[in-house]
Amino acid sequence: MPGAIDYEISKRLHPEPPTEEELENMKDIEPTSAGILLHKLHTITSEGNETLVKLGASTGCRWGDTAAAIYTRTGDSAVCASGLYFHAVLGSTDVKYIMKYWLNDPSVGVKPGDAFFCNSPYIRGTHPPDMAIYAPIFYKDKLICWIGAVVHTGECGACEPGGMPTGSRSMYEEGLQVPAMKISENYRLKEDVLNYFNHMVRDPRAMTLDIKARMACLRVMEKRLLAVIEKYSPEYVIGILRYVIQITGEAARKRISQWTDGKFSFVQFIDAVGILHRLMKVAVTLEKKGDHLYFDYDGTSPEVTDRVANSPGTGVIGVNTVYLLGHLFYDLPHNSGILEPMSFKLPDGTIVNASRESPKAGCAYVHEAGSLAVQYVLQNLVYAASPDRTEPAGNRGFDTLSYGGVNQYGESFADAGAEMNGIGFGARSYKDGVDVAGAYFAPMTSEPGEVESLESHLPFLYLYRGFHQDSCGHGKYRGGVGMDYAVKIHAVPGAALGTWGFGSKITLSQGLFGGYGVPALPFLAISGSNLNNMLQNTDPNIPSSARMLYQKQAIKGHYNLRGYPCVAEPTKEGDLVAGGTGGGGGYGDPIERDPSLVMQDLEKETVSHWAAKNVYKVVYDEKILAVDEEKTNSLREQERKDRRARGKKFAEFEKEWLKKKPSDETLEFYGTWPAPRYESFSYFGDWSGYQ
Amino acid sequence: MARMRITETVEIDLDKEMWCCCRCHAEIHPARESYLKGCLVYEKPADEIYGPPIPIKQDSDAISYAPDPDFMRVVEFYCPECGAIMSVQYLPSGHPVVTEIELDIDKLKERVAEKKK
Numbered sequence: 135m136p137g138a139i140d141y142e143i144s145k146r147l148h149p150e151p152p153t154e155e156e157l158e159n160m161k162d163i164e165p166t167s168a169g170i171l172l173h174k175l176h177t178i179t180s181e182g183n184e185t186l187v188k189l190g191a192s193t194g195c196r197w198g199d200t201a202a203a204i205y206t207r208t209g210d211s212a213v214c215a216s217g218l219y220f221h222a223v224l225g226s227t228d229v230k231y232i233m234k235y236w237l238n239d240p241s242v243g244v245k246p247g248d249a250f251f252c253n254s255p256y257i258r259g260t261h262p263p264d265m266a267i268y269a270p271i272f273y274k275d276k277l278i279c280w281i282g283a284v285v286h287t288g289e290c291g292a293c294e295p296g297g298m299p300t301g302s303r304s305m306y307e308e309g310l311q312v313p314a315m316k317i318s319e320n321y322r323l324k325e326d327v328l329n330y331f332n333h334m335v336r337d338p339r340a341m342t343l344d345i346k347a348r349m350a351c352l353r354v355m356e357k358r359l360l361a362v363i364e365k366y367s368p369e370y371v372i373g374i375l376r377y378v379i380q381i382t383g384e385a386a387r388k389r390i391s392q393w394t395d396g397k398f399s400f401v402q403f404i405d406a407v408g409i410l411h412r413l414m415k416v417a418v419t420l421e422k423k424g425d426h427l428y429f430d431y432d433g434t435s436p437e438v439t440d441r442v443a444n445s446p447g448t449g450v451i452g453v454n455t456v457y458l459l460g461h462l463f464y465d466l467p468h469n470s471g472i473l474e475p476m477s478f479k480l481p482d483g484t485i486v487n488a489s490r491e492s493p494k495a496g497c498a499y500v501h502e503a504g505s506l507a508v509q510y511v512l513q514n515l516v517y518a519a520s521p522d523r524t525e526p527a528g529n530r531g532f533d534t535l536s537y538g539g540v541n542q543y544g545e546s547f548a549d550a551g552a553e554m555n556g557i558g559f560g561a562r563s564y565k566d567g568v569d570v571a572g573a574y575f576a577p578m579t580s581e582p583g584e585v586e587s588l589e590s591h592l593p594f595l596y597l598y599r600g601f602h603q604d605s606c607g608h609g610k611y612r613g614g615v616g617m618d619y620a621v622k623i624h625a626v627p628g629a630a631l632g633t634w635g636f637g638s639k640i641t642l643s644q645g646l647f648g649g650y651g652v653p654a655l656p657f658l659a660i661s662g663s664n665l666n667n668m669l670q671n672t673d674p675n676i677p678s679s680a681r682m683l684y685q686k687q688a689i690k691g692h693y694n695l696r697g698y699p700c701v702a703e704p705t706k707e708g709d710l711v712a713g714g715t716g717g718g719g720g721y722g723d724p725i726e727r728d729p730s731l732v733m734q735d736l737e738k739e740t741v742s743h744w745a746a747k748n749v750y751k752v753v754y755d756e757k758i759l760a761v762d763e764e765k766t767n768s769l770r771e772q773e774r775k776d777r778r779a780r781g782k783k784f785a786e787f788e789k790e791w792l793k794k795k796p797s798d799e800t801l802e803f804y805g806t807w808p809a810p811r812y813e814s815f816s817y818f819g820d821w822s823g824y825q
Numbered sequence: 826m827a828r829m830r831i832t833e834t835v836e837i838d839l840d841k842e843m844w845c846c847c848r849c850h851a852e853i854h855p856a857r858e859s860y861l862k863g864c865l866v867y868e869k870p871a872d873e874i875y876g877p878p879i880p881i882k883q884d885s886d887a888i889s890y891a892p893d894p895d896f897m898r899v900v901e902f903y904c905p906e907c908g909a910i911m912s913v914q915y916l917p918s919g920h921p922v923v924t925e926i927e928l929d930i931d932k933l934k935e936r937v938a939e940k941k942k
Contacts, residue, residue, distance in 0.1 A: 394831075394936070395929040403917065405896055413896055413917060514926045517832045524833070563833065604876065604890065639893040641915045647833035648910035650899075653875045653890035684879045684888045695886040722833055723910040744876050774908030781865025781903045784922075791868070791900075794919030800895050808920050 136235040136313065139256035139490045141816075143231050144448045147223070147259075148473045148819045149383065150208045150230075152376050159373030160380075171374055172213065172467065174362060179203060179215035182355040183579070186283055189350055191343035194263070194286030197552045198573070198580035202351055204359070204375065205229045205268075205280040211470045212279075212375040218576040219459040220501075221266070221284035223470045224259050224452040228252040229268055229280045232314045242316060246272040249318035249352060251327070251345070253290070254311050255494040259449025262290045262311050262495070263297030263550075267348040269318070271359055273368045279375055281355045283348035287341060288549040291334040292495060295538020295548035298634050300699040301409050302493040303440045310334045323349060336538055336548035382471030386463055390475055391425035392519050398422070398511040401433070402503040404485075405639035406496070406699050407803045408441030413640075413796060414485060414803060415810075416500065418507035421824075422515055428824055429508060430479045433809045437488040442496035443803065444488035445504075447480045451818055453501035456575050457509045462516065462523060477819030481812035496699075499636050502530035502574075506643060513646055517563075526560035526607060526646040526719025528567065528574045529616060532635030533557075533655050533715045536702050539629035541593050550634055552583035556599075558606055558614025558717030561649060566731070567614035567718035569601060569740060582617060595624035597665075598678045601740050602714035607641075608741075608749045609649025609720025610727050615740045616652075616715035618680035622665055623709045631711060632702030633657050639697070642716060649720030650749075657698050657713035658684070659705075663691035666708050680714050681742070725751050725770040729761040829937065831926065834904075834911045835860050839934055851906035859924045864902035864911050866922075871899050894918070 152160070182202030190196055201216035209229035214222035232250050236242040252258060253265040266284040270277050290297040291309035302308050310331060317327045328345060332338035363371050397419060404414040417433030437444050451473070459468045466472065480487035485500050509527050517524045538548030559571040573580035585596045597620040606613035623629055636642070641651035668676050668689065675688035683689070689710065698713070705711075729752045735741035736759055746752050751773050753765035801807060828845060830836045835853070836845050843852045844860035854863025871891035872878070878887035892899075892915070900922065902912045914923055 395932040397924075397927040399924050401916070401920070401923055403897065403915075405893075411893075411896075514832055518830060521830075521833070608874070639896040641892050641897060641899075644915050645913055648913060650874050650913060651915055654892045656888045656890065658888065687882050693881045693884055693886075695881065695884075695888060726909075742876070748876075749874060777867065777901075777903045777908040777910075778865060778905065781867045781901075781905070784862045784864060784866055787866035787868075788922065792919055792921065796895050796917045796919070800917075808917075 140231065143227050143234060143257060144259065144446060145816065145818055146230050147227055147448050147451055147470065149210045149379050149470050153208065156372060156376040159369045160377050163373055163377050168374055168377060171366060172378055175204060175213045176215060178355050178358040179213055181358065182283065182351040183215040185351045185354050186285060186347050189343065189347035190285060192285065192287045192340040193549045193552045193583065194288055195344050195347060197555050197583045198576045199286035201284045202355060203282045205282060206375045207277055207279055207372065209233055209280065210379055212378055214468050216576065216579060218579065219455040219468050220452045220575070221264065223455045224448065225266055225268065225282040225284060226470050227448055228258050228266055228314060231257050232268065236314060244270050244277065247319060247321040248316055249349065250314045251312055251317040252314045254313040255446055255497060256490055257313050259446045259452055261298060261497050262292065262308050263288050267317060267345070267352060269352045269356060271356060273360065273363050276368060278363060278368050278372060281352055281359065283351040285344050285348060287344045289335050289337040289340060291336065294536065294632065294702045295336055295630055296536035296550045296634065296702065298495045298536060298550060300442060300632065300634065301701045302442050302495045304493055305491055308493060308495050318349065336546050339545065340549065378467050379469050379471035382467045382469055383474030385466050386472055387425040387475045389463070390422065390427060393422055393515050394518055395422050398514050400507045400510040402507040403640050404499055404503050404636060406499060406636035407438055407443045409701055411639050411697065412803050413800045414443060416486060416503040416507050417809065418504070418511055420511040420515065425475055426823060427476045429476065431486050432481055432812060434481060434484045434486050435803065435810055436805045437483050437485055437492055438803050439492045442493045444485050444492045444494060445497035445500035446494065447487040447816055447818065449497055449501055450480065450486045450504045451478050453505045454508050457505055460577050461525065462512060473819065477817070477821050480816050480818070482814040482816055484812065487816055498532070506530055510644065521563045524646065525562050526613065526649060526721055527643040528559040528571065528614070528718040529557045529637070529643045529652050529716025530574050531637030531642045531655060531698060531716055533637065533698055533713060534634050535621065535711065536632045536634045537629055538702065540626065541591060542625040547592060552588065553617065553619055553715055554635065555580040556582035556617030557715045558616045560643065560718035561609055561611035561613050561721035563721060566611050567606065569614040570617045571614050593624055593626035593629055595622040596620070597622060597676065600679055601738065602717065603679065603681050603739055604742050604745050605653060605714060606717035606740070607643065607645040607650045607652045607720030608724045608745060609645055610722025610724065612720050613652065613718025615717040618714035620677065620683060620710060620712035623705050623707050626707060628704055628706045630702040631705045633696065633698045633700050633713065635698040637698060637716060643719045645720040647721060648723040650724065651719050652716040655698060655714060655716055657696050658711070659694045659696050660689055660691040660710040661694065661705065663689050663708050663710050665689055665710055680712060683712055724749050725773055729763065729766050733759045733761060834909065839937060842930060846904040846907060846909060848909040849904060849907035851904065853904065856928065856930055859926070861902050861912065861922055861925065863905065865905050867901045867903065869899045869901050874899060
């Protein structure tokens, strides 16, 4: 019998050694022909992913929090379509779990037409709302490979609606968690299993439709894949799936070997521990030796056993594939081979490598902080060889709504908001970041959703959505701005409403090479408002942006500054919540920014006049937005002189600085100040070459 | 050996083993240590980057885009010669400055020499 958690499986996210059969079938592979077949396999996963998005019902499924993938027989992800690469790569551990426990179990077994449902945080490393279904591909009774369909369905029956409870105190408050359960036999969905799942959640409609979308995705992919196997032979397909993983690892090694050897470090902070605002840290030190990268997370905060603040190690490693495959190695095939030249050392009993019992609903906070740290240590390494590939990160705080209740049609609803898919991306070494670009975790497929579509099935009225002014990190090239939003509870007596995410107390995504990080993000709730009257009277003071709402405060009612995250609480018709997603980090010294670009920012209202004058140090005519270049140059030169005057020598600064410390309350869960250290570690990947 | 650019803001003079500023090319600090040690350092008030807080009319709270000072401060590192910002670190008050980069200078020299061949 499998245990409740299998640490052996959780350490097998890296590619397996090739089997003898795979080695035999790889012998005659010729690269050009292989490329043609791999393109075909990619179109199959693309069609699968499109099927998912078109048929699903949850916010995540409709707006791109999905992946469709092909896995080797032994479970390594080989081909995938999605912007959300970690969904596909983390599926490896699910498939390996099925192969280990159910393949030869007479009470379960693996047969043609089977499909397995998985959403256990202790196997795939993410929170329960991330649900996957996998199906074996047989050809003439021989298991050739696996296919998978992964969706963040959201609602999973946890202690708060939407699947990511802020107030969870143990894994037993986090709803449905299934290590691997057969949900289909002989190509028939098992109604008893579906019925059970639907009784576990607040939104059975979304659960059912998302499961059927996954099954449709798998059937579409299976049909296409069987035709390919028939045409090319099962042996060739088995060989090609291992081949693409191997060439990905080899290509990554080649690129890494071009970078400079050394040690690179970064610390990323988290400001939320469950419902509390407290400080946590993820520390990453990268050692680059030859063609290999060694990541060490020593110095990270300890696990909090009874609050949302923890992640399994598998997820912390897997989520790095979003940046690695989506950005730094974007031109390589997208599969788990990217991890082959990378090894990870995670301290045991910490937020990056937590035990089974602690809550995992907020594991995504740790994923984001960890992946931010990994992205930033790589920037200092990569620049010398590839300046055009360096970029600060887009905001990773989610900064979205969570909600549940009964909608305007009398139907149950519960989910997380699509607003998280409206962040700005980081600036580049040669241009600004993209405004309201998508979700960091699915850069190419996610979108924040159409307001009209969301209003059609949710009891919400959106007052506004638009560029979230000054939400970017300023710099020579600024980050893209995020999206502001305000939602009124509408056409129902009330609903439960909270927020999910973090970053109200800290700068989450930092700048790079002198650029600034993104701002802290406020979140405001207004109860007992006069908004219905204002709407009925077409009041011109109805706010059309976060800045207008905050500065004018024209809406009457009780203002409650809640921040991210906050527990879903009862709200009434007419109540309003307002917030915004963050932008991307800035690149380079802001006073090096071309003043004409600042004028364009003012025209688009992405940047405020306050920032234009005080951060970018531009002198201009506010009416016609004409720059006075001479005065601007003079002001900027004065700023450089002021910096030299106010800056202290390092030793002098450090002497005073190191005497300071945050309050004991803020450091309640931080661990030993300033750098928690550990004796026991888990090692992932190959450490044999490390000296 | 020529100077080699390492980031947007710093380059290395491998002969002298010195970090230098990319903007004004001044020598900052020995390359076998953190270049940050050669910079001028300043804790910048976050309001000067993110704007002043906006008071809520009927409450003591204020809406702010600046990090909470008990959670995070902004530390700027300047070139001592030209005043360019070399790096910005976001740290809790009193948290040691993060080293950022420790290059294997010997390996780097070997690599440059090999390329010359």
